[in-house]
Amino acid sequence: MLGCDIGFGELLRAGQIAKLPRLFGIQPARCAPIHASFHAQSECAVPIETGPTIAEGTAIAQPVRLREVLQALWRSRGGTVALSEEAIEKALWQSAEAGLYIEPTSAGVIGAFRHCRRMAISYRGKPRSSFQPAPVSRLQREFPN
Secondary structure, eight states: EEEEEHHHHHHTTTSSSSSOHHHHHHHGGOOOOHHHHTTTTTOOOOOOOOOOOOOOGGGGOTTTTHHHHHHHHHHOOOOOEEEEEHHHHHHHHHHHHHHHHHHHHHHHHEEEEEEEEHHOOOOOTOOOOOOOGGGGGTTHOOOOO
16 A cells, blocks of 8 residues: 555656545454554554454555555555455455465455445545556456355
């Protein structure tokens, strides 16, 4: 998240992009302290209960740079998505069926992409495209719903 914020900020300052893209943080619902703090509009950690998750790569119970991550999300007018284990598993299996072998943490991107599309994530009433890592660039074609 912070790398994307820094990189896009540099591109903006260099005139290579006209505006910052909206950044979204993805966490498993069983371990989502960034999501909890973001929705509480707090720069401090919000107490949450955590549990085991198949998406271990994003299971960060005590984010070291929480304030900086939240500021990056707010600065980009982005958001957070906390995914159920079922949503992560569904995305994982559907990826495999489409011929893409990914680990559960990466499957979270697919689940979050679907969530944002369902929620018609927009800014000032206008639909916006979102940044997806290269491995999931085929999302819209492969996973329309």
